[in-house]
Amino acid sequence: MKGQGxxxxxxxxxxxxxxLAAVQRILDGEQYMTVYKAIKPEAEQAAELAVDLVNGDQxxxxxxxxxTTANGTKNVPSIILTPVAVTKANAKxxxxxxxxxxxxxxxxxxxxxxxxxxxxxxxxx
Numbered sequence: 827m828k829g830q831g832x833x834x835x836x837x838x839x840x841x842x843x844x845x846l847a848a849v850q851r852i853l854d855g856e857q858y859m860t861v862y863k864a865i866k867p868e869a870e871q872a873a874e875l876a877v878d879l880v881n882g883d884q885x886x887x888x889x890x891x892x893x894t895t896a897n898g899t900k901n902v903p904s905i906i907l908t909p910v911a912v913t914k915a916n917a918k919x920x921x922x923x924x925x926x927x928x929x930x931x932x933x934x935x936x937x938x939x940x941x942x943x944x945x946x947x948x949x950x951x
Contacts, residue, residue: 835855835856839856839858844863846934849940852914853914853935853943854939854940861911862929864907865927875891918947922949
């Protein structure tokens with residue numbers, strides 16, 4: 827957007843996956859939001875489902891996949907986890923959770939232009 831002369835502060839720019847650069851842009855005020863999906867519960871449930879399917883335990887797999895997602899052809903059994911919106915307004919809590927989850931390191935997040943915002947939020951190494 828900047829390359830096209832558009833100031834990110836004039837558009838609610840969002841993203842997904844809570845990558846380091848996005849979190850820093852949120853702290854710096856250049857991006858409105860990103861989505862964080864905690865890796866541990868996602869990985870644990872995916873692994874449990876995979877083991878059930880490999881072992882042919884369809885009933886256990888269906889017990890995990892309690893919801894369905896329409897894919898245009900059929901309803902697919904799904905495990906739905908709750909994503910977290912990361913914004914500057916909830917940054918201390920959500921970024922703190924990412925740090926606790928070891929998704930990102932405070933030393934990486936709080937460098938460069940984001941350092942000042944980290945200090946204001948009380949995020950420190």
